[in-house]
Each structure stands twice: as structure tokens, then as C-alpha cells.
Amino acid sequence: MLEELQRLQAHIGVLKSRLTHYETENNALTEASATVAEQHHAQVVHKNGIITKKQEEIENLTEQLTEVQSQFKQLNTDATALADRYSRLEKSCTDLKNRFQDILSERNELRVIKEKMQNEQRHAQQEIQSLQQERDRLLQKNELARTKVETIIQRLSILGTEQDQHAQEIQQLAHPTEVNEEMQS
Template structure:
């Protein structure tokens, strides 16, 4: 029994040693666990702060996205309005080009008419000059003919008065009674 008791004591001392070892292991494990929990808690706090920061960034980015989407809509509306204005301007430009072509065509036609009228005017001036020269020539011819006719009339008048005088004498001689009655 004593042996058993000694064995038991040996076992107990072994057990105590083992218990001390286990307790020290347990103590170190508890410290490691506490340290691990602190690290884990620190990591959790750090991760939570990162998550909060990322959520703030997400909110900021969401606000920026909303603003950018509204700017995009505004720009799309402006782009549509500008495209419509551009289309109207392009149509107006085409209309102006067509009108300009018409004006150029009319100008060319007017130039042709102007050249034709200038030629007609030159021709008419030449005709007027020719007619004035003809008029001057005819006036001179007319004056010359007048002078001839007046000269002839004067000669005839002179001849006529001499013939009248002779004719009266002849009549008096032929009809002496008629001339007495007249006197």
C-alpha cells in the first residue's frame, strides 16, 4: 500500500507538474488569446474605420455620379438643341447658297442685258450722230434750195411785173373800152 501510496504521490506530483505545465500553457494560451483578441479587435476597429471611410467615399462617389448624370442629361439636351440649331443653320446655309447662285445667275443675265443695251445705246448714239449730220446737211440743202427758190421768185416777180406791165398794155390796146371804165 505504501507503494501504491508512493506511486500515487508520484502520480500526483507528476500530475501537479503536468497541471502546472497545463496551467502555465493555459495561462500563456489565455494571454495569447487576449492578445489575439486585442489584435483582432484592433483589426476589426481598423477594418470598420476603413469600411466607414469606403462608405463615405461611396457616398461621395454616388453624389458625384448623380451630379455627373444630371450634367450628362443637361449636356445631352444641349447637344440635341445644338444639333437642331446646326441642322437649321445648315439648311439656311444651303438656302443662302442656292439664293446666291440665283443672284449670280441673275447678275450674269443682267450683265448680258447691260452689254446688249450698251451696244444698242452706242448704235443709237451713232444713229443720232448720223441723223444730226443728215439733218444739218438737209437744213443746208433746204436753205440752199430756199435761196434758189427765192432767187427764182424774185426773177419771176421781176419778169412777172414786166410781163404784167406788157400784158396790161396789150390788153389796153386790145380792149380800149374796158380800161377806160376802170379808170
Template sequence: MLEQLQRLQTHIGVLKTRIETTEKENSALLKEKDNSEEQAHAQILHKNGIITQKQDEIESLTEQLSALQKQFTQLNTDATALAERYGRLEKSCTDLKTRFQEILAERNELRILKEKLQTEQRHSQQEIKDLLSERERLIQKNDHAKTKVEAIIQRLAILGTEQDQHAQEIQQLAHPSETNEEV
């Protein structure tokens, strides 16, 4: 029994050693668990901070997306308005080109008409010069004839009474305005 007792004591000693070792291991494991929990908690806090930061970034990006979509919509509206305006301007430009071509055609017609009128004017001026020179020639011829008639009248006046009466009639025919003044 002593032997058994000693064995029991040895077993108890071994068990105490094992218990101490197990307790040491247990306390080391508890420390390790606490460290792991702290690390896990720190990682969770870090990850939660990252998640919060990412959610803030998502919200910011969502707001930017919304603003950009509004801007895109506005730009599309502006582009449509500009396209319509460009179409109207293009039509106006085409109309102006057509009108300009019409004006050029009218200008060419007016140039032709101007040249024609200038030619007619030159011919008319030449005709006027010709008529003036003819008038001058006729006036000279008339004066010459008048002088001859007056000379004939004077000769007839000298010829006699009976002939004088005929001369007066001829004179009245030659100068009807003078006889009207006398009457």
C-alpha cells in the first residue's frame, strides 16, 4: 500500500505538474485568445472603418453620378437645341445663298441694261448733236432765205405801185407776225 501510496503520490505529482502545465497552457491560450479577440476586434473596427469610408465614397460617387447624369441630361438638351438651331441656320444660309444668287442675276441683268442704256444714250447724244448741227444749218439757211426774200421785197418796193401792193402782200406772207402787231 505504501507502494501504491507512493505511486499515487507520484501520479498526484505528475498530475499536479500536468495540471500546472495545463494551467500554464490554458492561461497562455487565454492570453492568446484575448490577443486574438483584441486583434479580431481591432480588425473588425478597422474593417468597419473601411466599410464606413467605402460607404461614404459610394455616397459621394452616387451624388457625383447624379450630378453628372443631370449635367448629361442638360448637355443632351442643349445639344438638341443646338442641332435644331444649326438646322435653322443652315436653312437660312441656303435661303441667303439663293437670294444672293438672285441678286447677282439681277445685278447682271442691270449691268446689261445699263450698258444698253449707255449705248442708247451715246446714240441719242450723237443724234442730238446731229440735230443741233442740222438746226444750226437750217437756221443759217432760213436766215439766208430770209435775206433773199427781204432783198426781193425791197426790189419790188422800188419797182412800183401796183407791184408795190403785191410786195406788201408778199411781205405780209413773209412776216405774218409783224402784220399782226400792226393790226
């Protein structure tokens, strides 16, 4: 029995040593597990923080996307309005170009008319000058004829009474209005 008791004690000693070994291993594993749990918790917290940041970034990007889409719609609206305005301006430009062409053709016609009228004016002035020269020449001729007639009348009046009658007739021919006035008075 003693042998059995010694064997039991040896087994108990081995069991105690194993128990202490397992207890130290258990403590080490518990500490490792706690460390791993803490690390895991820290990673989870870190990952949750990253996820929160990413969600905030997603929300910001979503808001920016909404704003950009709104701006895009506004730009499309503005582009349509500008295209309409451009087409109206292009039409106005075409109308102005046509009007300008009309004005140019009218201006050219007016230039032709002006040149024609200037030529006509020059001709008319030349005619006026020639008519004035003709008038001056005729006035000189008339004055010359008048002086000759008056000279003849004076000579006839000197010739005598018989020829007075002829002088009166000649005077009537030379100055018919004067004779008519004398007869009326």
C-alpha cells in the first residue's frame, strides 16, 4: 500500500505540477484572450470610427452630388435659355444684315440720284448762265435799238410837222404803253 500511496503521491505531484502548468497556461491564455479582446475591441472601435467617417463622407458626397445635380439642371436650363437667346440674336443679326444691305443699296441709289441731280444742276446753271448772257446781250441790243429809235424820233421831230405824225407812230411802236397812258389821260 505504501507503494500505491507513493505512486498516488507521485501522480498527485505530477497532477499538481500539471495543474500549476495548466493554471499558468490558463492565466497566460486568459491574459492573451483579454489582450486579444481588447485589441479586437480597439479594432472594432477603430473600424466603427472609420465606418462613421466613411458614412459622413458618403453623406457629404451625397449632398455634393445633389448640389452638383441641381447645378447641372440649372446649367442645362441656362444653356437652353442661352441657346434660345443666341438663335434670337442670330435672327436679329441676319435681319440687321439684310437691313444694312438694303440701306447700302438705297445709299448707292441715292448717290446715283445725287450725281444725276448734280449733273442736272450743273447743266441748269450753265443754261442759266447762257440765258443770262443772252439776256444781257439782248438788253444791250434792246438798249442800242432804243437809242437808235430815239435818235430817229428826234431827227423826225426836227424834220417837221408832216413827219410828226410818222414820228408819233414810230413812238407808239417804240413805247406803246406810254402812248396808251397819254391817250387815256
